Amino acid sequence: MNSIAQTLQHLLGDTLGWALWKLLLVVAIVVPLTIFVAYVTFAERKILGYMHARLGANRVGPKGLLQPFADLLKFVFKELLTPTKTSTGVFYIAPLIILACALLVWAVIPFNATTVFANVNASLLFVVAISSLGIYGIILAGWSGNSKYSFLGGVRATAQMISYELAMGFALVGVLMVSGSLNLGEIVKAQSSGMLGGSILSWNWIPLFPFFLVYVISGVAETNRAPFDVCEGESEIVAGFFVEYSGTSFALFMLAEYVNMITISAMASLMFLGGWLSPFPKSWGFVGNESFVWLLLKVCILLFGFIWYRATFPRYRYDQIMRLGWKVFLPITLIWIFVLGAWMVSPLSIWK
């Protein structure tokens, strides 16, 4: 890997070669991520299909495996419509903001103990800060659509995302307390040690179970997925904030939604499920080794959960969503932070 960087720097000079190398790394992250998104959409259609006792997409390619690309082609060849009297610049920038924020987070997400694009000190804070910027895309899309439906959808989405961000932030505070670092790699490393070190029992999800639960449920609300998808509640406001979008700009919204789902799953697996650590003890040899495959497996399990909730739960009423965020999750996390603090300084602490 480093030899490629050195060759590039040798050929193009230090700065330019370095920039080109980083650009190549970005492509190496974004392209597999996009293909993963394509197959998450396909998996969603198939899983939902089987849960509804039907077959799902099975026409394009063997077993329907080329379906996501057929969808993409259809999006690309559709006409881009612009509503009248809209603020055109904002209208076209909004989906780009959402997608850029969704992808930017992946700059600091580690794939295993050594592979990470940018190993910054405060990577957890970076993820939270950047994903909070994604709201702008939604609110601007809702506003610039120049339609009552899309505006209502945008307003709903924003209020919901701001509310659940708080509960999510407090859940992260718990993780920070036990790992003592804002760096995602360090957080995973902290889970491999401790009193119960080295296996599934030492991961954060057992001592921090309330935070894990709050994080995953808030994650569903944060990505505006069912059962919290009131901002695109099609029975009330057609399709929410992206009513007025068509063609590729609509596809960007879809892409961003699924990238966000993967991000939330990856964050939950890194912070609570031990990331790339193996659930088995080190002495078991091959299956006990830490590897990227474990991270991928955990992400896939959590993504399956996302799809499962969609097939299972009916949509929440809007005031109930707000109540769940402010009156249930926020007090639970606040109280558990105090409990955790007391636990950590008591002789019973398992993190010393």
Add this chain to the structure above:
Amino acid sequence: MVTSVFFYLFATILILSALRVITAKNPVHAVLFLVLTFVTSSCLWLMLNVEFLALSLILVYVGAVMVLFLFVVMMLDIDTETIRNGFWKNFPLALLLGLVILTEMVIVLVTKPIVITGSAPPVYPSVSNGIQLGWLMYTEYSYPVELASMVLLLGLVVAVALTLRKTNKNGKYQNISQQVNTESKGRVKMVKMKPVIAKSMVVEEGDSK
């Protein structure tokens, strides 16, 4: 070299977007330029290696405060023409205020900095920025931090007290916990009874042709 190129790039964007905040006709656009100003100043802070402050600026101001601000501005549905009507009437006052602020800034810039006596807080260059800040906030400056948090809490309580109007008897409220906790027993009453058939409904056998 690259660092100074980026510094001047960010500084230019910062100044231009700050100018557009006050010159943009559409108030929503003005708010968006304000957001851009915050983001670029956070980039400048990042270049100074104060990543914790830079990310908190994005998280708190851009991610929460400005979103609510944008929210309000969008809801207002401002007609830009009517606002422009009072422009020349308010111009002298605005000019005076602007001049006062400008003079103050110039005074601050040209005078020598006030030397603060007493020992400077300890700096630990080995640990990261966030840890240093947290360490100082909860040891050296814990009293002011607690005071500031009490002031914020007071503001929060007052805002809730001003907007909560439970005393209004005509208001309609839903008790969600009560709604969630309903059981079928409270809603449906199962009664055992024999079927009742009205006389006129009974069809005599043989009549059905």
